[in-house]
Amino acid sequence: MKAKKYITSYCSIKNGKVNVNGKELFSDSSLPSVDFIKSVYKHFQLNYPKFYKMDHLSKLAFIASDLLLKSNPIMQKYAAEDVSIIIANSASSLEIDTEHQNTISDKNNYFPSPAVFVYTLPNILIGEIAIRNCIKGENTFFIFDKFDSDFMGSYNNSLLDSNKAKCSISGWVDFYENKYQAFLLTIEKEQGILNIEHNSEQLNKLYNN
Amino acid sequence: MSAFVIADNIISPLGFTSSENFEQLKQKKTGVQRLETSELSSEPVCAALVDTLILNSEFSKLNSKTEFTRLEKMVLLSINDCLKQNSNIDVASKKTLIILSTTKGNIDLLDSSLAAKFDKKRVYLWETANVISQHFNNPNKPIIVSNACISGVLAIILGKRLLETNQYDTIIVSGVDILTQFVVSGFQSFKAISTEVAKPYDAKRDGISLGEGCGTVVLTNQESRIKSQEPRIVVSGGASSNDANHISGPSRTGDGLFLAIDKTLKESNINPSEVSYISGHGTATLYNDDMESIALTDAQLANVPMNSLKSYFGHTLGAAGVIESIIGIHSMRENTLIGTYNFSELGVTMPINIIKNTASAEINNCLKTAAGFGGCNAAVFFQKVENN
The missing domain is CATH 3.40.47.10 (Thiolase/Chalcone synthase)
Known part of the structure; x- marks a missing residue:
């Protein structure tokens, strides 16, 4: 019999709203996506100079992960190599891919930049979360047409069951053509304060909330 | 439970099967060439490029009536060769899953000259994977790993782990990327590309050579599917x-x-x-x-x-x-x-x-x-x- 796993914290950013563990902490539906993300950063005074170098996708992931881990400081409990980061999205890094493509498509105005190019990989956002929190465990970025709670739920459970991770940061971070959504959660073997079992049904419920 | 390797293929400038590729390596032949002029770069660049004429000619043998991208053709040829090698692989089974490993997929479709030929969504990695899985009538939603240069190793690890859950008995892992101006210009901007063929671990090494191609390994937890003569x-x-x-x-x-x-x-x-x-x-x-x-x-x-x-x-x-x-x-x-x-x-x-x-x-x-x-x-x- 496999031990139960629990969703011990979650953070959702969509439609101009920031929700942490079921509580709406910030909302501003008047701003376009890019400005909204900046205003969340300022509102919560996250104070991380590297934020300004990031592409929109990594900024969104950074904010969601920071608010998540402020509500549940898992790194005080687990060793760096025991925490995994397993994240997915639909548009990969297409937002910044388009930006990089625009710097090379005109031969007379050719200016590819390493600062842009480095973000043309979706897993860079995992790297940003890992650097910020000193996390060294398993990391994988998946692509799905939409949030796949069955796959993500069972894969994370199998990582914890096989002790490949003791805690997993997982979820969905997508940003393309002004549409954005972040939903990150921590999964642990202990109930935590939320006492929500980690399974596909609960993941869907919280993702769609 | 074990994850056995039961078929494999490599599509590269060195050949269109694993054996052809291995033979070339044994003879110390490289696929990396200095390209004086190419669509990849305005300056000469050393890269391992699959000849498009050969690719198209090999692909025409599949008699497909559908239009596929350059990247998709490589994957279809690669999986097809694996299926030919081992008749025990049932690609259309509910117990068979395709995992695609790629960093950029059909990124060449962002280039306006190619974009018109395909639906806009074809640049999404999940759509690329869907097209591949539909070609083989595989009933499962493919899994895509896009995790920079460790994607291929991760995809094989994932294949092993998914076999252990018993949800699948066969996993087809394909890793693919194509060379584009997108990728070459990016690595050039990092000043990471060598002016010669790369010299790994060498005292005079000065950067990478880029390449393109596809590799496929088929894994199973069913020992009976291994061809008897193989280790x-x-x-x-x-x-x-x-x-x-x-x-x-x-x-x-x-x-x-x-x-x-x-x-x-x-x-x-x-x-x-x-x-x-x-x-x-x-x-x-x-x-x-x-x-x-x-x-x-x-x-x-x-x-x-x-x-x-x-x-x-x-x-x-x-x-x-x-x-x-x-x-x-x-x-x-x-x-x-x-x-x-x-x-x-x-x-x-x-x-x-x-x-x-x-x-x-x-x-x-x-x-x-x-x-x-x-x-x-x-x-x-x-x-x-x-x-x-």
Whole structure:
């Protein structure tokens, strides 16, 4: 019999709203996506100079992960190599891919930049979360047409069951053509304060909330 | 439960089957060429490019009436060759899953000249994977791993792990990336590309050579599906890690790669002294190769014969982990250690045992390692097992 796993914290950013563990902490539906993300950063005074170098996708992931881990400081409990980061999205890094493509498509105005190019990989956002929190465990970025709670739920459970991770940061971070959504959660073997079992049904419920 | 390798294919400038590719490597032939003019770059560039005329001619043998992209053609040919090799693979079964490993997929469709030919959504990686899975009438939603240069190794590890859940009995892992101006210009902007063929681990190394291609391995947990005459090769362990150090440079200490190797060998119940051969990442950048030498020394693997295949195939990004694992598998089958093309004098921080000339040796297992942007590292371990 496999031990139960629990969703011990979650953070959702969509439609101009920031929700942490079921509580709406910030909302501003008047701003376009890019400005909204900046205003969340300022509102919560996250104070991380590297934020300004990031592409929109990594900024969104950074904010969601920071608010998540402020509500549940898992790194005080687990060793760096025991925490995994397993994240997915639909548009990969297409937002910044388009930006990089625009710097090379005109031969007379050719200016590819390493600062842009480095973000043309979706897993860079995992790297940003890992650097910020000193996390060294398993990391994988998946692509799905939409949030796949069955796959993500069972894969994370199998990582914890096989002790490949003791805690997993997982979820969905997508940003393309002004549409954005972040939903990150921590999964642990202990109930935590939320006492929500980690399974596909609960993941869907919280993702769609 | 074991994850057995039951078929494999490589599509590269060196050939359209694994055997063709392995033969070329044994003869120390590289696929990396200096291209004086190309669509990839306004200046000359060294790269391993698959000839489009040959690709199209091979693809026409599949008699497909549908239009596919260059990248998709490589994957379809690669999977098709695996199916031909082993009639026990039922690609249309509910118990068969396709995993696609790619960093950029159909990124050439962002270029306006090609965009008009395909639906806009074709640039999404999930749509590319859907098109591939539909071609083979596979009923399952394909899984896509897009995790920089460790994608291929991760996809093989994932395949092994999914077989252990028993939800599937066969996993087809395809790793693919194509060379585009998109990728070449980006690495040029990093000043990471060598003006010559890359020189992994060499004192005179000065950067990478890029490449393109596709590799496919088919894994199963059903021993009965192995062709009887073949040595049994299993994926016995694998792990990934993050340096938590820098998004575009490897850790100076190699601690992330060390972690991935350490976890992999422990899962495989193997002591460092038992490792026969290491297929390294070996991109031939200054920092990557130094980092690897430190991590391998810390893992007590400094004496194990090791090569990099990047000077044969170029760096094939999302395909690299799969293509290089397949060469490792063939090295085990043929008990042949492939020499590192263009390597002459060791020039990394810690002394490691780089194979210079191709030679025969008893190879019981192979450790494949990889590292990538975003600070990620991965390792996977293949073992030969006795026939029952």
